[in-house]
Amino acid sequence: MSLNYDQVIEKYEPTLGLEVHVELNTKSKMFCSCATEFGASPNTQTCPVCLGLPGALPVVNKRAIESTILIGLALNCSIAPYSRFARKNYFYPDMPKNFQTSQYDEPICVNGFLDVQIQTDEGEKTFKIEIERVHMEEDTGKSLHVGGSTGRIHGAQYSLLDYNRAGIPLVEIVTKVVPNTGKYAPQVARAYVAALRDILRGLKVSDVKMEQGSLRCDVNLSLAQINSGKLGTRSETKNVNSLRSVERAVIGEVIRQANRLEDGERIIQETRHFLEESGQTRPGRSKEKAEDYRYFPEPDLVPVVPDAKWIEELKKTLPEKPADRRKRLQSTWSVPDKEMAAMVNAELLDTVEETVLLGADPTKARSWWLGEISRIANDRSVAATELISVKDVAQVIELITKGELTDKLARQVVEGVIAGEGSPADVITKRGLKVVSDDSQLMKAILDAVTAQADTAQRVREGNIPAAGALIGAVMKATGGQADAAKVRELLLKHLGQ
Amino acid sequence: MSVRDNASVMAAALNKKEISAVELTNQHYEQIAAVDKDVHAFLYLDKEGALAQAEAVDKKRAAGEKLSPLAGVPLALKDVMTQKGIPTTCGSKILEGWRPPYDSTVVTKLKNAGVIILGKTNMDEFAMGSSTENSAYGPTHNPWDLTRIPGGSGGGSSAALAAFEAPLAIGTDTGGSIRQPAAVTGTVGVKPTYGGVSRYGLVAFSSSLDQAGPCARTVLDTALLHQAIAGYDNKDSTSINQAVPDVVAAAKKLDVKGMKIGVVKQLAGDGYQKGVEDKFNEAVAELVKLGAEIVEVSCPNFEYALAAYYLIAPSECSSNLARFDSMRFGLRVGDDGVKSAEEVMNLTRQAGFGREVKRRIILGTYALSSGYYDAYYGSAQKVRTLIKQDFDAAFTKCDVLVSPTAPTTAFKIGEKSNDPLAMYLNDIATIPVNMAGIGGMSLPCGLAAEDNLPVGFQIMSPAMKDDRMYLVGGALEAALLSKWGKPILDFAPKLAGSK
Numbered sequence: 001m002s003l004n005y006d007q008v009i010e011k012y013e014p015t016l017g018l019e020v021h022v023e024l025n026t027k028s029k030m031f032c033s034c035a036t037e038f039g040a041s042p043n044t045q046t047c048p049v050c051l052g053l054p055g056a057l058p059v060v061n062k063r064a065i066e067s068t069i070l071i072g073l074a075l076n077c078s079i080a081p082y083s084r085f086a087r088k089n090y091f092y093p094d095m096p097k098n099f100q101t102s103q104y105d106e107p108i109c110v111n112g113f114l115d116v117q118i119q120t121d122e123g124e125k126t127f128k129i130e131i132e133r134v135h136m137e138e139d140t141g142k143s144l145h146v147g148g149s150t151g152r153i154h155g156a157q158y159s160l161l162d163y164n165r166a167g168i169p170l171v172e173i174v175t176k177v178v179p180n181t182g183k184y185a186p187q188v189a190r191a192y193v194a195a196l197r198d199i200l201r202g203l204k205v206s207d208v209k210m211e212q213g214s215l216r217c218d219v220n221l222s223l224a225q226i227n228s229g230k231l232g233t234r235s236e237t238k239n240v241n242s243l244r245s246v247e248r249a250v251i252g253e254v255i256r257q258a259n260r261l262e263d264g265e266r267i268i269q270e271t272r273h274f275l276e277e278s279g280q281t282r283p284g285r286s287k288e289k290a291e292d293y294r295y296f297p298e299p300d301l302v303p304v305v306p307d308a309k310w311i312e313e314l315k316k317t318l319p320e321k322p323a324d325r326r327k328r329l330q331s332t333w334s335v336p337d338k339e340m341a342a343m344v345n346a347e348l349l350d351t352v353e354e355t356v357l358l359g360a361d362p363t364k365a366r367s368w369w370l371g372e373i374s375r376i377a378n379d380r381s382v383a384a385t386e387l388i389s390v391k392d393v394a395q396v397i398e399l400i401t402k403g404e405l406t407d408k409l410a411r412q413v414v415e416g417v418i419a420g421e422g423s424p425a426d427v428i429t430k431r432g433l434k435v436v437s438d439d440s441q442l443m444k445a446i447l448d449a450v451t452a453q454a455d456t457a458q459r460v461r462e463g464n465i466p467a468a469g470a471l472i473g474a475v476m477k478a479t480g481g482q483a484d485a486a487k488v489r490e491l492l493l494k495h496l497g498q
Numbered sequence: 499m500s501v502r503d504n505a506s507v508m509a510a511a512l513n514k515k516e517i518s519a520v521e522l523t524n525q526h527y528e529q530i531a532a533v534d535k536d537v538h539a540f541l542y543l544d545k546e547g548a549l550a551q552a553e554a555v556d557k558k559r560a561a562g563e564k565l566s567p568l569a570g571v572p573l574a575l576k577d578v579m580t581q582k583g584i585p586t587t588c589g590s591k592i593l594e595g596w597r598p599p600y601d602s603t604v605v606t607k608l609k610n611a612g613v614i615i616l617g618k619t620n621m622d623e624f625a626m627g628s629s630t631e632n633s634a635y636g637p638t639h640n641p642w643d644l645t646r647i648p649g650g651s652g653g654g655s656s657a658a659l660a661a662f663e664a665p666l667a668i669g670t671d672t673g674g675s676i677r678q679p680a681a682v683t684g685t686v687g688v689k690p691t692y693g694g695v696s697r698y699g700l701v702a703f704s705s706s707l708d709q710a711g712p713c714a715r716t717v718l719d720t721a722l723l724h725q726a727i728a729g730y731d732n733k734d735s736t737s738i739n740q741a742v743p744d745v746v747a748a749a750k751k752l753d754v755k756g757m758k759i760g761v762v763k764q765l766a767g768d769g770y771q772k773g774v775e776d777k778f779n780e781a782v783a784e785l786v787k788l789g790a791e792i793v794e795v796s797c798p799n800f801e802y803a804l805a806a807y808y809l810i811a812p813s814e815c816s817s818n819l820a821r822f823d824s825m826r827f828g829l830r831v832g833d834d835g836v837k838s839a840e841e842v843m844n845l846t847r848q849a850g851f852g853r854e855v856k857r858r859i860i861l862g863t864y865a866l867s868s869g870y871y872d873a874y875y876g877s878a879q880k881v882r883t884l885i886k887q888d889f890d891a892a893f894t895k896c897d898v899l900v901s902p903t904a905p906t907t908a909f910k911i912g913e914k915s916n917d918p919l920a921m922y923l924n925d926i927a928t929i930p931v932n933m934a935g936i937g938g939m940s941l942p943c944g945l946a947a948e949d950n951l952p953v954g955f956q957i958m959s960p961a962m963k964d965d966r967m968y969l970v971g972g973a974l975e976a977a978l979l980s981k982w983g984k985p986i987l988d989f990a991p992k993l994a995g996s997k
Binding site: 055087099301 | 588705840866867
C-alpha cells in the first residue's frame with residue numbers, strides 16, 4: 001500500500017536544497033581563449049589549455065569573474081575580497097586534466113538570499129531562499145558511451161569524447177537548506193529556479209537554456225517526520241532539465257523516500273537521476289563513502305582579489321530586479337494577473353516589452369505574440385521569437401493602428417513574413433494585401449450586392465438590420481477580403497437608409 | 499672557433515661572419531656524435547630542424563637584418579619543455595611518442611632570438627631526482643668522471659655543457675634541478691625568481707616551485723640566455739609583470755665593493771663534504787678581497803625546508819600527473835577492447851611511471867587526503883611562509899646570501915639510488931630558494947681536494963633582484979679564473995673523441 005503525495009505530506013516534512021549550475025555566456029572559455037559557441041563540430045573549439053595538454057597553463061577569464069560577481073550581487077551576497085581557485089581531483093575520461101579547477105573553501109560570493117513568491121491556499125506567499133555560496137568552476141567535456149544498454153560507461157563498447165564544452169565557465173549557486181516549505185516544496189523549488197533564471201537572464205550573463213544544459217539543477221531532498229526536529233538523510237537528484245521537471249523531481253523523491261521510510265527502510269545517501277518519462281528517479285552513485293577530492297589551492301592561478309571600486313561600479317550596473325520589473329510592466333500596461341502570468345510562462349515578457357518600445361500598443365503586442373505567433377510556434381515546436389522579429393511585429397501592429405491593415409490581412413502578412421517572403425512591406429506588395437479604402441470602389445461592390453440580393457436589401461430597408469450581414473459578406477468576398485468590414489457596413493446601411 | 503668556446507665568443511664570431519650558424523651547428527653535432535655515446539646527455543636530436551633554423555639565421559645575417567645577441571648560437575633543451583612537433587618525454591615512458599602541438603613560451607622566445615635548438619636533454623623522470631638516474635631512458639654520465647652522476651634532474655643539460663655538446667642549455671629548477679647539476683659538472687646555472695620566466699609549456703612537476711632558467715659555462719653566457727627567455731607572459735598567470743632586471747650589465751660589471759654578502763649559518767656543517775666547505779670558504783675569501791663585506795646570517799627555519807618540500811612538491815605532482823591517463827597522448831597499455839577505461843588507465847600508469855614518480859604520487863595523494871591535509875600540506879605551507887620570513891629578515895642585513903650549492907661533489911652512479919632520503923639530502927641547500935620563490939645561481943668555485951671534482955657556489959638574491967647574483971657571480975668568476983689561469987672545465991679529463 002503506497003502513499004500518495006497528499007498522504008505523505010500529512011506525515012512528513014520535506015527539506016530542500018538546490019544546486020544550480022549555470023554556463024556563462026562569455027565569448028571565450030574560463031581559462032583559455034577558445035570559443036564557447038553551442039553546437040559546433042566535436043573538438044573544434046579546443047586548445048592545449050582546455051585539452052589539459054602537458055605544460056599548458058590556465059589564465060582566468062576576467063569577464064567570467066565579472067559575471068559571477070554580478071550574480072552574487074543580484075543574489076544579495078557578500079563578495080569576498082580574496083578568493084581562490086582550488087583543484088578538485090578525480091579521474092574521468094572527459095576531464096582533460098583529471099582535476100577540475102573549481103573553488104572550495106574560499107568561494108567568491110557568500111551568504112545571499114532570493115525571495116520567491118508562490119500561490120498557496122492562503123494566497124501569494126513569499127519564501128526567503130538563503131544562498132550559501134556562488135562559485136566559479138570549469139565545465140568538463142562531454143562523453144557519449146556507445147554500445148551499452150544503459151548509456152553509461154560501464155558496459156559500453158567505446159566512448160566518444162567532445163572537449164568543446166571542457167573549460168566553459170560554470171557558476172555554481174548553492175542554497176542553504178530550505179526548511180518549512182511543507183507541502184509547497186515542489187512549487188518553492190520550481191519558483192526558485194524560475195526566479196534565478198529570470199535574474200540570470202536579466203543580467204545577460206547566461207543563455208539559461210535548461211534544455212541545452214546551460215542551466216542545470218540538482219535537487220537535494222530529505223524527509224523527516226513532522227515535528228521530529230530532525231533532518232533526514234538526503235538524496236541528490238542530478239541534472240533536472242526543466243522547471244516542470246524540478247517540480248516533478250521533488251514530488252517523485254518525496255513519495256519515494258516516504259514509502260521507503262514507511263516500509264521501514266532507510267534512505268541511502270546517493271545521487272539519483274531524474275527520469276523524464278515517469279517523473280521518478282533512479283539511483284546513481286552512492287555517497288555513503290564520501291569521495292575524497294583532495295582539494296587544494298590551484299597553484300597555477302593567483303588569488304582573485306576584486307577591487308572594491310570595481311564591485312561598486314558593477315553594483316550600479318545591476319538591472320531592475322525581475323520581480324520589480326514585472327510589477328512595473330503589469331501596472332503600466334494594465335495587464336490582468338492571468339495574462340501577465342501567461343506572458344511570463346511563455347517567456348515572452350522581454351519580447352512584448354521590446355515590441356512596445358518600438359511604439360506598439362501593449363495589448364496588441366501581447367495578443368499578437370501570445371496569440372497568432374505562439375500558435376504557429378507551438379505547431380512547429382520552435383520559439384516564437386525564432387519565427388519573426390520584434391521589428392516586423394511592431395510594424396504590422398502600426399499598420400493595423402493606422403487602418404492600413406485589418407486584423408485578417410495582418411494575419412496574412414505575419415504568415416508571409418514567417419514563410420520567408422520578406423518584410424511586412426514586401427509581403428503586402430507581393431500578395432497585394434492593401435485595405436480597400438476607396439469609397440467609390442466599395443460603393444460599386446455594395447450596389448452590385450444590393451442588386452444581386454434585392455430581397456435582402458429590402459428587408460434591411462424595412463429595419464431588419466441583422467440581415468445586412470449577408471450583403472456585407474458579399475461585398476467582402478467581392479473585394480477579396482481587403483475591405484474594412486466596419487466601413488462596408490457603415491456605407492451599406494447609409495445607402496439603404498438606415 | 500671551437501665548441502669549447504663560450505657562447506658570447508661564438509656570438510661575436512657569428513656576428514663578424516667568421517663562422518656561419520650552420521657551420522657552428524654542425525660542429526656541435528660532430529661533438530655530440532663523438533661524445534654522447536659515453537655521456538648520454540641527449541634524448542632526441544633535431545638535426546634537420548636545427549640546421550634549417552641555422553640557415554635562416556645565416557640568411558638574415560647576410561641580408562643585414564638586426565639580430566638578437568645569441569642568434570645562431572646552439573642550445574640544448576631540457577626534455578620537460580614543449581617544442582612543437584618534437585618528442586617531449588620528460589624522461590618518462592608514459593609520454594613516449596608524444597609530440598606536442600605547441601611551443602612553450604621559452605621555446606618561442608628562443609626561436610625568436612635565433613637560438614638554435616639542437617635537441618632535447620635527458621632528465622630524471624618528470625624532474626624528480628638529483629642524479630638523472632631516474633630517467634626511463636637510462637642515466638646521463640658526468641663528463642668529469644663517466645662513472646659519476648651529472649646531477650639532477652637536469653643532468654642532461656649540465657652534462658651537455660660540460661662535454662661541450664652545447665654552449666647553452668635550458669633547465670628547470672623545482673628544488674635545485676638547475677643549480678645542483680651545474681655544481682657537480684663545473685658549469686653555471688640560474689634559477690630565476692619564480693615568475694621571472696614563463697612556465698607555459700613547462701610540463702609541471704610542482705607548479706608553485708617549478709621555474710625554468712638558463713644554464714651555460716660562464717656567468718655572462720648565462721645572463722645573455724636569461725635575458726632572452728625572461729619576461730612577462732600573459733599565458734602564465736604566475737608570471738610577474740615587471741621589467742626584467744638588467745642581468746647582462748650586472749654580469750659585466752665585475753665590482754662588488756661595499757656589497758654585503760650573507761653566509762647562511764644553517765647551510766654548512768653536518769653532511770657537507772670537507773672539500774666542498776673548503777672551496778666555498780676560499781671563494782668567500784676571494785669576495786672579501788674584492789671589497790665585499792661578509793655577514794653571518796641565521797635562517798632557523800631552513801631546517802624544516804626539506805621536509806616541507808617533500809610534502810608540497812609530491813602533493814602538487816599527484817595532481818599534475820593525473821592527466822597522464824593514456825586517454826589522449828603518450829603510452830597506452832592493455833587496450834584490448836575488453837578492458838575498461840579504468841583498467842587501461844591503471845595498467846598504463848603502472849607501466850609508464852617509474853618508482854620515484856610513483857613514490858611521490860602516493861606520498862602526495864596521501865598528504866592531500868581528507869583528514870591529513872591540515873597536518874601535512876597545511877603545515878608545509880606554513881613552513882614555507884616561515885622560510886620566506888627568514889629570507890626577508892636576512893635580506894635586510896645583506897644584498898645576497900651565499901652557501902655551497904650541494905653538500906657533496908658528484909657521487910657514483912648507483913650509489914644512492916636505493917636510498918631516497920640520502921638522495922633528497924642533495925638538495926638541502928637549494929630547496930629554500932624554491933620555497934621562497936627567490937633567485938639562485940650556482941657557479942663553480944674550485945675542485946674538492948679529496949676527489950678533484952667541481953664544487954658549486956650558490957648565490958641567492960631577493961625576488962626580482964636577479965641582477966645581484968649575476969653581479970656577485972660575475973666578479974667571483976673573474977677572480978677565480980685569474981687565480982686558476984684557465985676555465986675550470988679545462989681541468990677535466992678529455993673525453994674520447996672530444997674537441
